[in-house]
Amino acid sequence: MLLTDLEFDLPEHLIAYEPPQERGNDRLLCLRKDSGQFSDHRFSELPDLLPPDALLIFNNSKVHKARLMGVSEAGTKVEFLLIREIQKNEWLCMVEKSKRQKIGRRYQFPGACSAEILRNETDGLKIVRFSDMSMDYLETYGQIPLPPYIKREAVAEDNIRYQTIYARVMGSSAAPTAGLHFTQQMMQNLQDKGFESAFVTLHVGLGTFAPIRTDRIEDHVMHSEYYHIDEETARQINAARAQGRPIIPIGTTSCRTIESAFEAKTNTVQPGSKDTCIFIYPGYHFHVAGGLFTNFHTPGSTLLAMVSAMAGHQNICTAYQHAIQQQYRFFSYGDSMLIL
Numbered sequence: 426m427l428l429t430d431l432e433f434d435l436p437e438h439l440i441a442y443e444p445p446q447e448r449g450n451d452r453l454l455c456l457r458k459d460s461g462q463f464s465d466h467r468f469s470e471l472p473d474l475l476p477p478d479a480l481l482i483f484n485n486s487k488v489h490k491a492r493l494m495g496v497s498e499a500g501t502k503v504e505f506l507l508i509r510e511i512q513k514n515e516w517l518c519m520v521e522k523s524k525r526q527k528i529g530r531r532y533q534f535p536g537a538c539s540a541e542i543l544r545n546e547t548d549g550l551k552i553v554r555f556s557d558m559s560m561d562y563l564e565t566y567g568q569i570p571l572p573p574y575i576k577r578e579a580v581a582e583d584n585i586r587y588q589t590i591y592a593r594v595m596g597s598s599a600a601p602t603a604g605l606h607f608t609q610q611m612m613q614n615l616q617d618k619g620f621e622s623a624f625v626t627l628h629v630g631l632g633t634f635a636p637i638r639t640d641r642i643e644d645h646v647m648h649s650e651y652y653h654i655d656e657e658t659a660r661q662i663n664a665a666r667a668q669g670r671p672i673i674p675i676g677t678t679s680c681r682t683i684e685s686a687f688e689a690k691t692n693t694v695q696p697g698s699k700d701t702c703i704f705i706y707p708g709y710h711f712h713v714a715g716g717l718f719t720n721f722h723t724p725g726s727t728l729l730a731m732v733s734a735m736a737g738h739q740n741i742c743t744a745y746q747h748a749i750q751q752q753y754r755f756f757s758y759g760d761s762m763l764i765l
Contacts, residue, residue, distance in 0.1 A: 426642050426707055430738065432724045433745060439752065441759035442575050444586040449608040452753055452760040456744045458716075458736040463744050465751060468606050468761055472618040476716075476765065480665040480672045481615065482658075482679040484601040485624045487592035489560055490567030492579070495532035495540060503532060505540075505553065506570055507563070508598050508630045509651075514555045515543070519631075523549035535566045548635065548648075560595055570598055572634070572757050574723070587757070596628035596651070602757040603676030603719050623661045625682040627652040632702060633678060637725055642706050647727065649700040652682045659686070659696035662713065666694075671715040673765075677728050680714050680735075681705065687712040706730035707738050717764045721748060721755040736764045 445451055451468040466474065475481075491507040504521040511517055520526045520542070532540045534555075543552045569579040569587050579587070589604035591612070615622065631648035639645045654662075662683060665672050674680035685701035686694045694713060704727060717735050722728040733741045744762070753760045 426730075426738075428637055428640055428642055428725055431637070431642065431726070431729045431733070433742070435724065435749065435755060439749060439755050439759075440574065441754040441756055442577070444582070444605070444758040448586065448590075449606050449611055451606050453763060454744060454748055454753065454760070455763045455765065456736055456740060458740060458764055461737065461740040461743065463747060469611075471611065471718075471763065472614050472620070474763055474765070475615075475618075475620060475673065476671045477619075478668075478670045479620055479716075480661060480670055481620055481622045481718075482662070482672065482674045482683055483589075483591055483604060483607075483622060483624050484627050484676055484679045484682065485589075485591050485593045486597040486601060486626050486628050486678070487595045488569060488588055488597045488600050488629075489595050490563045490569055490584075491598045492568040492570040493534055493563070493566065495534045497526075497530060497532055505532075506598060507558075507567075508550070509628075510558075511552060514558050516553050516555065516558060517546065518551050518553045519549070520551050520553070523551065526551065536562065538562065538566075548631070548638075550631075572599065574756065591624070593624075594626045594628075594653075596626075597630070599629045599634050600757065601627070601629055601676045601678040603679075603761065605758070606761050607675070621661065621665075623658045625652065625654050625658055625679055627678045627682045627701075629678055633681075633728070635727075637727060637730070642730055645704060645727070647702040647704040649702040650681075651698070652685060652701055653698040654682065654686050654694065654696050656696045659694050662694045666713065672713055673716045673718060674714050675718045677717070677719055677731050680717055680731065683713040684711065704730075705734050707734045709734045711735065719762050719764070720757065721745065721753060721759055721762060723756060732762070732764065
């Protein structure tokens with residue numbers, strides 16, 4: 426499959442640069458993967474659209490304030506995005522104007538923190554050693570890492586709205602954005618309708634949001650991301666599979682997690698903590714996920730490749746064109762899609 430197959434023209438006014446005034450006040454496009462038929466709804470209708478007895482899988486990873494502004498020895502401001510801690514005080518980082526930031530260069534940060542670039546990694550990433558870096562420091566001095574297409578500084582509202590209401594485990598560099606739609610009332614409505622929920626953790630990093638840079642998407646190499654599935658969640662998933670109940674991940678990160686944890690030898694989802702670099706694109710056979718609740722994704726992204734694998738590439742193309750015609754809002758703060 427070519428990268429150009431995942432490209433589409435999106436009018437700029439359909440990009441959701443701000444969240445809706447009220448969380449969950451969004452539209453929802455329901456796509457039937459077998460027939461390609463779709464229908465327009467409100468997110469509030471989700472409990473009536475889901476298949477009976479579905480098990481819903483949520484990603485409870487919490488976004489840390491991973492964006493920091495440093496000052497180089499020459500006095501230049503340089504933005505750092507902390508992706509992943511390699512070991513104590515050493516982080517994999519995206520650094521602004523990466524080619525100019527050389528090994529050995531030092532930077533000063535607020536709160537008397539300093540840093541030095543230790544070495545280069547692939548895709549322009551750097552390993553950076555900080556004098557003292559912790560989650561407490563990031564909470565004090567960092568900013569919520571809004572997606573790069575949102576050309577504005579994060580504000581206080583983003584600290585709440587760019588975080589799911591069920592976020593518990595700190596570690597993501599971007600939000601698992603399908604979950605941003607859910608409110609406490611919706612969670613209660615789903616429970617009242619008899620839907621079972623389970624929680625996994627996948628810390629969102631470059632594996633999720635890095636662009637595809639190869640002409641053939643099969644040649645793209647995913648960055649690894651940490652995930653954890655506890656014993657109870659694995660039991661819930663395996664019981665649902667044994668009973669023939671549909672399993673619907675809430676978001677592509679939840680989908681990646683449960684598919685990564687599937688073991689063919691035992692035909693079960695295994696509990697535990699691992700790194701995953703699984704890349705799901707058309708032709709992939711889903712072992713666990715029977716559908717997907719998700720957002721509308723950026724052109725040329727691994728996320729668009731995943732939904733194309735789930736629903737069929739042509740079905741996604743047709744549904745996305747309908748969404749554009751009907752003025753759906755796209756990307757992280759935008760509207761939602763349910764693939765069944």
